[in-house]
Amino acid sequence: MKGLYSALLTPFDKNGNIDERGLRELVRYNIDVMKMDGLYVGGSTGENFMISTDMKKEVFRIVIDEAKDDIKLIAQVGSINLYESVELGKYVTDLGYKCLSAVTPFYYKFNFAEIKNYYETIVRETGNKMVIYSIPFLTGVNMNVAQFGELLANPNIIGIKFTAGDFYLLERVRKAFPDKLIFAGFDEMLLPALSLGVDGAIGSTYNVTGKIAREIVDLVAAKDLEGAFKKQNLLNDIIEALLNNGLYQTIKTMLETQGVHAGECRLPMLPLSEEKKAIAVELAKKYL
Numbered sequence: 001m002k003g004l005y006s007a008l009l010t011p012f013d014k015n016g017n018i019d020e021r022g023l024r025e026l027v028r029y030n031i032d033v034m035k036m037d038g039l040y041v042g043g044s045t046g047e048n049f050m051i052s053t054d055m056k057k058e059v060f061r062i063v064i065d066e067a068k069d070d071i072k073l074i075a076q077v078g079s080i081n082l083y084e085s086v087e088l089g090k091y092v093t094d095l096g097y098k099c100l101s102a103v104t105p106f107y108y109k110f111n112f113a114e115i116k117n118y119y120e121t122i123v124r125e126t127g128n129k130m131v132i133y134s135i136p137f138l139t140g141v142n143m144n145v146a147q148f149g150e151l152l153a154n155p156n157i158i159g160i161k162f163t164a165g166d167f168y169l170l171e172r173v174r175k176a177f178p179d180k181l182i183f184a185g186f187d188e189m190l191l192p193a194l195s196l197g198v199d200g201a202i203g204s205t206y207n208v209t210g211k212i213a214r215e216i217v218d219l220v221a222a223k224d225l226e227g228a229f230k231k232q233n234l235l236n237d238i239i240e241a242l243l244n245n246g247l248y249q250t251i252k253t254m255l256e257t258q259g260v261h262a263g264e265c266r267l268p269m270l271p272l273s274e275e276k277k278a279i280a281v282e283l284a285k286k287y288l
Contacts, residue, residue: 104135
């Protein structure tokens with residue numbers, strides 16, 4: 001399961017419906033052009049928390065039908081609704097997904113016993129493997145090394161998507177669990193995460209910056225830190241521009257310039273202004 005994964009976007013039409021043609025094109029673009037090792041399906045980048053259970057199922061079905069065995073797939077089935085998570089977990093397992101992921105349950109102040117039960121229930125009910133999705137700045141859920149250890153003691157919980165800026169914690173977790181997978185979740189910190197021994201990375205910007213991310217990985221492997229640092233500078237220039245212009249909308253507009261029908265974002269996300277669309281087009285010309 002190691003490697004670089006794009007956190008897959010979901011193309012929507014102007015009425016908020018899934019654009020199947022666009023989704024298939026996006027899968028192929030990540031496989032054929034960005035040369036990703038895997039796709040992380042149904043995460044934040046896919047606007048997953050704004051769509052219905054049936055729409056989530058539709059995304060999972062289309063992606064695996066298009067990808068087949070050409071790329072590794074992780075299905076993010078996490079939800080504040082554990083019953084939905086189990087339903088989705090069973091559904092994607094039956095479709096052929098070999099690994100699940102689930103965001104820590106959020107909004108309510110769940111205690112650790114409740115969080116542990118959430119993960120163990122999904123794993124038990126689906127029989128599938130699980131990657132914990134830890135993203136404290138959005139969920140408010142912070143776990144320490146011992147708590148990660150309690151979860152990772154389950155043999156079917158195989159790793160963590162670590163989307164946090166606490167690199168002391170990352171180092172401690174890496175040292176404590178050398179045989180578990182750790183994926184870096186912040187694209188802008190790929191290089192320092194690699195220096196701490198992560199097994200790969202999962203990121204939204206890799207839909208358009210995957211080639212640069214791959215160069216960083218290869219340069220680190222070749223022990224060319226100076227070269228890797230320059231590429232991280234470039235990657236962060238792009239990320240800064242994306243964040244300033246509207247992250248998901250701008251990535252989708254950039255993909256449109258490449259012939260990928262990446263579509264709209266779903267309300268309440270608003271479309272780009274004409275001025276910001278022009279900026280997105282210029283970014284595509286400069287970097288794609």
